[in-house]
Amino acid sequence: MTADTLKKGQLKKELFAFLIITFTATYILNFVMYAISGPISAVPPALWTVTIAVNMFIPAAAAIICMLYFQKTLTKETKIIFAFFLIYALVFTIESYAHPIQAGSLADMPLFAMIISILGFLTLVILNLKKKWREGLTSSKLSFGKNLRYYIIIPVILFLMLTISYALNYYTGMGIPTKGFSPISYFIYSIVTGILYIFILWPSFFGEEYGWRVYLQDRLFPLLGGYKGVLVLGIIWGLWHAPLIAFGFNYPGQPILGNVLMILLTIVLAVIFSYAVLKTGSVWIAVLLHLVTDAIELPANYYLGISKDPILSFGIGIFGIAILAVFAIVLLRSSVWKLGEETPVNEVTEKIAL
Numbered sequence: 061m062t063a064d065t066l067k068k069g070q071l072k073k074e075l076f077a078f079l080i081i082t083f084t085a086t087y088i089l090n091f092v093m094y095a096i097s098g099p100i101s102a103v104p105p106a107l108w109t110v111t112i113a114v115n116m117f118i119p120a121a122a123a124i125i126c127m128l129y130f131q132k133t134l135t136k137e138t139k140i141i142f143a144f145f146l147i148y149a150l151v152f153t154i155e156s157y158a159h160p161i162q163a164g165s166l167a168d169m170p171l172f173a174m175i176i177s178i179l180g181f182l183t184l185v186i187l188n189l190k191k192k193w194r195e196g197l198t199s200s201k202l203s204f205g206k207n208l209r210y211y212i213i214i215p216v217i218l219f220l221m222l223t224i225s226y227a228l229n230y231y232t233g234m235g236i237p238t239k240g241f242s243p244i245s246y247f248i249y250s251i252v253t254g255i256l257y258i259f260i261l262w263p264s265f266f267g268e269e270y271g272w273r274v275y276l277q278d279r280l281f282p283l284l285g286g287y288k289g290v291l292v293l294g295i296i297w298g299l300w301h302a303p304l305i306a307f308g309f310n311y312p313g314q315p316i317l318g319n320v321l322m323i324l325l326t327i328v329l330a331v332i333f334s335y336a337v338l339k340t341g342s343v344w345i346a347v348l349l350h351l352v353t354d355a356i357e358l359p360a361n362y363y364l365g366i367s368k369d370p371i372l373s374f375g376i377g378i379f380g381i382a383i384l385a386v387f388a389i390v391l392l393r394s395s396v397w398k399l400g401e402e403t404p405v406n407e408v409t410e411k412i413a414l
Contacts, residue, residue: 068283073218074130075279082120083300084114090303097405112157112304116264117149119271119300126275129324137187137196144180147390148173148263169260177260198341201274205342211346215338215352221387222356225380229365234373239362251360257351265354269346272297272330273337283291286397294327301326312368321371325381329353331388348394 093111102107124142127134134142135221155170187193188204197203204211227243229235239245259340272293281289303310311318312383329349336345359368360375367373 069281070130071283074126075163077129077273077274078083078122078126078279082119082126085118085122089115092279094192094303094307099129100304100312104309107157110153111178112309113264114149114153115154115304117145117153117267118276119275120145120267120269121149123271123275133339135196135199137193138200138202140201141180141184141197141200144176145182145266146264148176148180151176152263160300170241174260177263181259181262186302194207201341201343201383202335203342204344205340207339210336210339211345211348216349217387218332218349218384219352219356221383222353222375222380223250223360223364225374225383226360226364228374228379229367231365232374234369234377234379235365235375236369237361237363237365240362245361246356249363250356253359254352254355257355258348261351265347265350266343266354270331270343271344273333277334277337285331286338287392290330290397291327294330294333297330298323298326310376314371317371320374321378323383324378325376325384326379328384328388331391332337332384335391335394335396349410375380 074187089111097105097107104112124146133172152170152173154389157171184202188196198205230237230241259367275288276296277293283289284292290414298319301309302319305318305322306315308315311321314321333346333349338347339345359374365374366373367377369377371377372379374383
């Protein structure tokens with residue numbers, strides 16, 4: 061048996077273990093919540109709002125469990141970031157579901173979880189300032205990486221494309237803003253929301269992106285290649301949302317077509333996010349892109365145009381997905397996808413060689 065066969069066998073074990081943990085935990089949580097609270101309405105009940113947020117922690121938590129089991133050793137710097145994430149996820153979940161300590165909240169964010177998030181963000185910045193510490197983060201894709209200009213270029217392009225898409229709901233008559241059409245208010249609200257999200261909600265977006273764009277991507281791409289890998293990754297990401305969509309999230313009243321559109325959306329976004337990670341070697345650009353995508357949704361609905369038909373619309377409807385697909389197709393022309401097939405998985409090769 062060759063070393064390459066052994067390596068692929070190991071990658072498959074790590075991949076399937078991650079998928080089993082992630083999907084089992086997510087689906088159980090969502091079906092339990094459905095039994096308790098029923099379907100998700102246009103304005104989700106408090107329990108569903110919390111559950112949707114808790115869902116986002118599961119992929120990274122599963123990835124960390126698998127890394128500790130399969131790899132055994134992690135750098136000190138990596139453990140610090142993982143610890144902040146896990147503590148935040150635990151505290152947020154307890155504060156949001158149980159309210160054990162009436163410490164209050166800020167911007168609907170549980171206070172203690174918010175403090176942990178801010179401290180974690182400052183720690184991340186500090187660890188990236190010193191070369192030795194930064195090197196301790198690099199192997200786990202937790203440093204800020206290389207080609208830092210992409211942290212501006214890709215988020216700005218994505219932001220502008222999404223902005224145009226939501227605005228087209230208004231100009232085509234497919235949607236109307238709930239608070240009145242006001243691009244200036246939209247830009248101000250989006251920028252303020254985005255900045256707040258960076259400081260106090262980064263663990264939520266990290267929770268998804270470390271699972272999908274680091275752990276899963278680094279195993280799919282060597283097994284399937286860059287193009288097939290990102291397609292499968294996008295499908296998996298979409299299927300992970302299936303219970304939420306079926307219960308009324310994003311595409312209310314459309315459990316089947318809604319799931320089809322969600323899979324199309326996640327495939328397109330997977331191309332954009334994965335391209336950015338391959339270019340920078342860092343999970344944080346994917347966290348930023350996911351943050352941008354979510355942060356503008358509410359102000360877009362307020363001040364640009366919320367769709368009348370969730371399927372036949374711009375934004376996250378079929379026409380909005382088509383606009384983003386143009387960007388994704390351009391990115392697919394890059395040679396970076398070939399390099400993604402050779403992405404080293406932390407210690408897998410070394411372990412097999414030994």
